[in-house]
Amino acid sequence: MELDVRAALERLALRLGGEGATLSEAHRLSGGASMETWGFAFEGSEGPERLILRRRSVPFDPENSRAISLATEAALIQATGANGAKVPGVRHVCDPQDGLGEAYVMVRVDGETLGKKIVGDPRFDAIRPALARQCGQALVPIHATPAPAGLNLKIVDGALELDRYEEVYRATGARRPILELAFQYLRKHLPERVEPVLLHGDFRNGNIMFDPVHGVAAVLDWELAHIGDPAEDMGWICTNSWRFGRPDRPVGGFGDYADLLAGYAAAGGRPIDLSRVRFWQMLGSLRWGVMCLTMYLSWRDGAEKSVERPMIGRRVSETEADLVVLLEQGL
Amino acid sequence: MITHPRTEELAQSVALWLEQIRPSLDPRNAFLARVAANAMQTISREITLGPAAEVEAVRLMAEVLGTSGTHAELNAELCERIQSGEMTVETPGLLAALSVIARDQIAIDQPNYRPEGSI
Numbered sequence: 001m002e003l004d005v006r007a008a009l010e011r012l013a014l015r016l017g018g019e020g021a022t023l024s025e026a027h028r029l030s031g032g033a034s035m036e037t038w039g040f041a042f043e044g045s046e047g048p049e050r051l052i053l054r055r056r057s058v059p060f061d062p063e064n065s066r067a068i069s070l071a072t073e074a075a076l077i078q079a080t081g082a083n084g085a086k087v088p089g090v091r092h093v094c095d096p097q098d099g100l101g102e103a104y105v106m107v108r109v110d111g112e113t114l115g116k117k118i119v120g121d122p123r124f125d126a127i128r129p130a131l132a133r134q135c136g137q138a139l140v141p142i143h144a145t146p147a148p149a150g151l152n153l154k155i156v157d158g159a160l161e162l163d164r165y166e167e168v169y170r171a172t173g174a175r176r177p178i179l180e181l182a183f184q185y186l187r188k189h190l191p192e193r194v195e196p197v198l199l200h201g202d203f204r205n206g207n208i209m210f211d212p213v214h215g216v217a218a219v220l221d222w223e224l225a226h227i228g229d230p231a232e233d234m235g236w237i238c239t240n241s242w243r244f245g246r247p248d249r250p251v252g253g254f255g256d257y258a259d260l261l262a263g264y265a266a267a268g269g270r271p272i273d274l275s276r277v278r279f280w281q282m283l284g285s286l287r288w289g290v291m292c293l294t295m296y297l298s299w300r301d302g303a304e305k306s307v308e309r310p311m312i313g314r315r316v317s318e319t320e321a322d323l324v325v326l327l328e329q330g331l
Numbered sequence: 332m333i334t335h336p337r338t339e340e341l342a343q344s345v346a347l348w349l350e351q352i353r354p355s356l357d358p359r360n361a362f363l364a365r366v367a368a369n370a371m372q373t374i375s376r377e378i379t380l381g382p383a384a385e386v387e388a389v390r391l392m393a394e395v396l397g398t399s400g401t402h403a404e405l406n407a408e409l410c411e412r413i414q415s416g417e418m419t420v421e422t423p424g425l426l427a428a429l430s431v432i433a434r435d436q437i438a439i440d441q442p443n444y445r446p447e448g449s450i
Contacts, residue, residue, distance in 0.1 A: 028358075175406055178429050180413040185420055240447045247449045285447075307367045314373060317436040321446035324433045327420050329448070 008099045009040050009053065016051075016092055016105070017044020024048075034058045035223070039108065051091055055103030067223040072151050074104040076225050079148045080198070084141040088209075088218045111217040115205040119244040119253035123212045132255020134216045135208070135237060136263025142219065143197040143230045143269060153198070156228040158190045161283060165290045172293045178320040181327060182286045189331055191276045194229050201225045203233040204242040205252030231272050234260060235280020240322045241288050241315075250281075278331040282323065289319030339375040346371035376439045384435035391428035 006026050013021045026040040029052075038053040060069060068076075074090045081087040094103040118124055118131070147153055166183050200207075201224030209218040236242075237260070243253035251260045257274055265271045296313025298304040332338070349368040353361045385402055392405035395418075400408065412418040418425055437444055 175410040177406065177409045177413055178433060180410050181418075181420065181425075181429070184413060184416065245443075245445050247445050247447050307363055307370060311366050311370050311373075314440040317433065317440045318444045318446070320429075321433045321437045321444065324426060324430045325446060325448040328426050328430070 005036070005038060005055075005100065009038065012098055012100070012105070013040070013042035013044070015098070017042045017046070017049065019045070021045065050108040052088065052106045052108050053100070053103060054106065055094070055100050060102055068151070068153070068225055070102045070104050073222040073225070075148055075151060076198075076222050077106070080142050080145045083145040085145065086138055086216055086218050088220065109209050109218040111209040111211040113206060113209050113220065115242060115244045115253065118205055118210050119246050124210065127210075127212060127215050128254050131210065131215055132251040132259035133263035135251065135255070136234070136260040136265075136269070137267040138208075138216045138219060139200070139203065139230070139233050139264055140267040140269040142200055143233070145198050147198045147227055154226040155196060156226050156232070157193070157196070158186070158229065158279065158283065161287070162186055165287050168294060169290045172297055174293050176316065176320065178323050179286060179289055182282065182323045185327055186279065186283055186286065189279060191229065191231070191279050196227045197230050199226055199228050199230070199233050201233070202236070204237045204239065205244065205254070206242060229276075229280065230269065231276040232280045234264070234272065234277045236284045238277060238281040239284035239288065241285065241318060275331040278326070282326045282331070285319045285322045285326065289316045289323070292316045292319070339378040342371045342375040342378070346375070373440060376442070380435070380439050384439065387435060388432045391431060395422070395424050395428045
């Protein structure tokens with residue numbers, strides 16, 4: 001299919017760059033199963049442009065997906081960006097004329113997204129101690145953005161999220177004592193109700209573009225955005241599955257809880273208790289465990305054929321190893 | 332069982348071959364070949380570590396439950412007692428047993444994974 005995308009990008013370069021604009025570069029950046037990211041560039045009448053195409057490569061099923069459409073994603077990036085959030089500029093939302101299916105184009109932001117590099121590459125040694133605080137700051141304008149009307153974003157709280165994932169877990173037929181115990185424990189420790197806000201929904205090391213000098217450059221991958229508890233976005237970046245081998249640094253494998261919370265409060269966010277973040281962190285491990293089970297099932301049931309799927313199923317045990325420690329520690 | 336080669340050695344030889352051909356593959360298939368090689372390594376570890384881990388899990392679950400049975404029976408019983416609320420994090424010995432079972436399983440699935448609480 002790569003040739004089709006390339007040809008479509010040539011037409012898109014003409015549409016965006018004006019007559020005579022020619023594609024100077026086009027290559028696929030990520031190998032996701034359902035989402036493609038392409039880097040491309042062209043010389044247009046207004047000068048050179050370096051862009052990113054994000055397109056869905058398999059049909060979107062809004063009924064059965066946690067994700068939002070790419071058009072909704074683009075609208076949220078624009079809305080949060082207008083409110084001061086660090087996001088890539090949206091250059092173009094694709095329509096049928098582009099022949100790219102569901103897709104949009106954003107301005108390319110330079111930096112690093114590979115979690116392992118952020119955590120371990122010496123290029124990030126100098127900035128690393130500042131990143132947890134910056135992540136707290138970065139969440140404030142996102143959470144303060146009024147949810148744009150008409151997008152029908154899902155509203156979630158701790159109890160609803162536990163209901164949803166327990167239903168999915170029961171449907172898998174798997175029997176895992178540690179997951180059972182985590183469901184039970186989290187239900188007994190639901191945080192008090194809080195005014196729900198717009199959430200990124202997948203705020204973790206790997207979905208944030210970091211610059212080695214300036215730190216947080218852009219918050220990417222908005223497909224799981226929804227409305228809910230602000231501590232959910234903080235708990236997810238603290239979930240050990242996204243610390244890339246540095247469990248001693250709870251925020252993304254690069255920083256401490258106190259800096260994340262202080263950065264959030266200093267930028268005007270309503271202060272959040274650590275125990276509330278830990279609730280969502282534990283729920284994050286549990287959710288990732290259930291997601292790993294469902295990815296295995298998509299292979300067993302024949303919906304997906306990739307060897308990646310059953311191997312992700314074996315990642316359930318990593319969440320169990322984390323959950324059992326969190327259950328011992330308490331929130 | 333045949334020992335020349337042992338089953339885990341067959342799995343390791345496939346993992347090695349997959350790594351050898353990876354450089355000739357396109358990026359997507361190179362990634363999948365690495366995943367497949369990891370799957371072979373997991374199979375190899377399960378063959379060597381799995382039996383002892385299962386014996387240990389059966390012993391620990393039987394002790395916590397005060398009953399006996401196969402791994403599947405004990406595991407199901409444990410899940411039911413937690414789901415019903417009869418067993419909780421306060422139940423003596425439960426978290427300690429689950430901790431050992433989880434550690435043994437991660438040693439098979441992802442020996443390099445560093446769980447929460449590792450220094």
